Amino acid sequence: MKPIVISTFYRAPHDSQGTQIEELDLSLSKLGNKINTHNVIITGDFNLPNINWENHHVTPNSGYSTVAANKLLSLVEEHGLIQHVNEPTRKQGNANNILDLVFTNKPGLIKKLNVVDGIADHNTIIIDVNISPKRKHRPKRKNFIRNKADHLNIQKSLDDFTHEYFSLNQNMTVNDKWNLVSTKIINIMKHYVPVRLTTSRYNLPWFNKDLKKMCKRKKRLYKKAKISRNPEDWQEFCYIRKDMHKHLHSARLSYMNQFLTTAITDKPKAFWSFISKLRQDNQGIGDLNIAGNIISDDKQKAEALGNQFKSVFTYEGNSKLPNLNDSTHGKIPELTISLKGVHDQLSKINTSKSQGPDGIPPWFLNRYAYHLTPIIHDIFQSSVDSGQVPKAWNEANITAIFKKGNRAETSNYRPISLTPVISKLLEHIIHSHIMKHLEQHHILTDHQHGFRAKRSTETQLIQTVHDISKYLDEKKSVDMAILDFTKAFDKVPHKRLIHKLKYYGITGPISSWIESFLAERTQQVVINGSASKPIKVTSGVPQGTVLGPLLFLLYINDLPNNLTSNVRLFADDCLLYQPIKSDNDISLLQNDLIKLEEWQNIWLMKFNPTKCFTMTLASRTPTPNIYTFCGQQLKSVQSHCYLGVHISNTLN
Numbered sequence: 001m002k003p004i005v006i007s008t009f010y011r012a013p014h015d016s017q018g019t020q021i022e023e024l025d026l027s028l029s030k031l032g033n034k035i036n037t038h039n040v041i042i043t044g045d046f047n048l049p050n051i052n053w054e055n056h057h058v059t060p061n062s063g064y065s066t067v068a069a070n071k072l073l074s075l076v077e078e079h080g081l082i083q084h085v086n087e088p089t090r091k092q093g094n095a096n097n098i099l100d101l102v103f104t105n106k107p108g109l110i111k112k113l114n115v116v117d118g119i120a121d122h123n124t125i126i127i128d129v130n131i132s133p134k135r136k137h138r139p140k141r142k143n144f145i146r147n148k149a150d151h152l153n154i155q156k157s158l159d160d161f162t163h164e165y166f167s168l169n170q171n172m173t174v175n176d177k178w179n180l181v182s183t184k185i186i187n188i189m190k191h192y193v194p195v196r197l198t199t200s201r202y203n204l205p206w207f208n209k210d211l212k213k214m215c216k217r218k219k220r221l222y223k224k225a226k227i228s229r230n231p232e233d234w235q236e237f238c239y240i241r242k243d244m245h246k247h248l249h250s251a252r253l254s255y256m257n258q259f260l261t262t263a264i265t266d267k268p269k270a271f272w273s274f275i276s277k278l279r280q281d282n283q284g285i286g287d288l289n290i291a292g293n294i295i296s297d298d299k300q301k302a303e304a305l306g307n308q309f310k311s312v313f314t315y316e317g318n319s320k321l322p323n324l325n326d327s328t329h330g331k332i333p334e335l336t337i338s339l340k341g342v343h344d345q346l347s348k349i350n351t352s353k354s355q356g357p358d359g360i361p362p363w364f365l366n367r368y369a370y371h372l373t374p375i376i377h378d379i380f381q382s383s384v385d386s387g388q389v390p391k392a393w394n395e396a397n398i399t400a401i402f403k404k405g406n407r408a409e410t411s412n413y414r415p416i417s418l419t420p421v422i423s424k425l426l427e428h429i430i431h432s433h434i435m436k437h438l439e440q441h442h443i444l445t446d447h448q449h450g451f452r453a454k455r456s457t458e459t460q461l462i463q464t465v466h467d468i469s470k471y472l473d474e475k476k477s478v479d480m481a482i483l484d485f486t487k488a489f490d491k492v493p494h495k496r497l498i499h500k501l502k503y504y505g506i507t508g509p510i511s512s513w514i515e516s517f518l519a520e521r522t523q524q525v526v527i528n529g530s531a532s533k534p535i536k537v538t539s540g541v542p543q544g545t546v547l548g549p550l551l552f553l554l555y556i557n558d559l560p561n562n563l564t565s566n567v568r569l570f571a572d573d574c575l576l577y578q579p580i581k582s583d584n585d586i587s588l589l590q591n592d593l594i595k596l597e598e599w600q601n602i603w604l605m606k607f608n609p610t611k612c613f614t615m616t617l618a619s620r621t622p623t624p625n626i627y628t629f630c631g632q633q634l635k636s637v638q639s640h641c642y643l644g645v646h647i648s649n650t651l652n
Helices: 019-031 066-079 151-171 174-192 209-228 231-266 268-278 298-311 339-347 362-367 369-386 421-440 457-473 494-503 508-519 548-555 583-603
Strands: 004-010 039-045 090-092 095-097 100-104 110-116 124-129 141-144 195-198 288-290 293-295 395-402 413-418 477-484 522-527 566-570 573-580 613-617 639-642 645-648
Touching: 004 019, 019 066, 039 124, 100 110, 100 124, 151 174, 151 369, 174 369, 209 231, 231 268, 288 298, 293 298, 298 395, 298 413, 298 522, 339 362, 339 369, 339 421, 362 369, 362 421, 369 421, 369 508, 413 522, 421 508, 421 548, 457 477, 457 566, 457 573, 477 583, 494 508, 494 548, 573 583, 613 639
Parallel strands: 004 039, 395 522
Antiparallel strands: 039 100, 090 095, 110 124, 141 195, 288 293, 395 413, 477 573, 477 613, 566 573, 639 645
């Protein structure tokens, strides 16, 4: 059972600046990681009836503190809390107000909540708390025992199949070719690679063979003692259990000393991957709140997330494509794939990665690269020449990744596509081919630092801070607009994307291949082995693929065009800033915001004005200017976290 943290709170009505809300925020921050690993319940009288808890909006000019209400909403979002009271807790005359609130960090904590008559002017809230631990059964997965594979027979079978393949494939489509090859690979693996069903229980790197043997022995002794009820058997079980814990602790310390002391500098990616696995708040998908109903079943959660991801797709219809100026870019050359290039891709596969929906593990493609190269080369070249992607390559298993906010809300998860490994190899080849074309013709905007070689968050921040510091040294203030796209990667409309690719000279078979790669996709959300129904993907570039990020960069590549303010792009993060000396400079930034509204309407993308902010930076305490965007006045902030770094309005 997880520990429970219970807090009570009272906010005085005269706290118009929300100072007491800030103190509550500080107390929650002191909990640190416990807010993710413990069950947290906060109750109290907040005296903020001007918050609509259905849509998290604050009613202006209500006579109650708007500042305190906004601070409470920010606190709720930052700490991922859920508010459960939805009926009045104080009635006075004709006013029915929700003053008393109940927050939790997990939706399933509250089984039942009733508001009943109280002994004072406030009603009483009675909550039934669910603290019974849920036991999740880990699904077993198929694990190939590759060190016991019959390598000689596998090599012979692949060589025999190569002759058969080239005698059969003359009139076959690329889809038929891949179906033939993938079926053969699966059959060879069934015959010559042993399989066992395992869970991920013992995937800790220090859990070695000796510890596994001790664990099995401990289980046997426990069963024996439970049946016999003999004190000597129980004593033997207790001894081996204690001994195992001792060895487990020793093995863990030894691993930490050997690996972590060197990995942070020699293997930083492995280091942070290891730290991520150890994090206690890395919980996967917990209970979800769907229209007030709490769902715990993995199948239902997968369906709910699948429906959420589908709901954000852009409907493009048959609307006329926007006009683009005559292209001055050259045409991309045809792609001829070499045998060596295919062999290199197969040989460089990361064998520790997961297999895709096709069931072919990376290690098999890597281990038998020499024998598979002729067949894979033929399929790759056929796919590019025909502009067609095999159907199986466009089927993705979706892993839902939590972003931030309320874990119970499906909108706070992003879809990451797990696709067949073999399709990613061809994506790498096409990606390299496109990048040569883009670099030769200097197509990618210099304002973009995301997903680009020799550019990073560091280069973006250095240039941004350098520019702002220069303006401040010149005794100018700087107005900055921090803009947020809504589901940017999922909303890219396919027809308009292909339209832009052709403008940039990406035409012919490569254009057709990308169109097939995008327009014929399906995806299903998978949670602990339970899958949603397959969903047709009608917009967006798939996250988790090789080409997805590059296609997104090309789609928003023209966003900075015709803007007078400084523009900084990092993937879908957009920043505008303008030095201010007069009202005319304010107008320049406001006009740029209007131009971005026009851009989003033309290209069917969408900014989220409720998550867009402005900040006025100056050497002394600045006076913020007012800007509007997408029909809303942008909220001015004194500091903001940009690319992981907090920037204050004095640049301190």
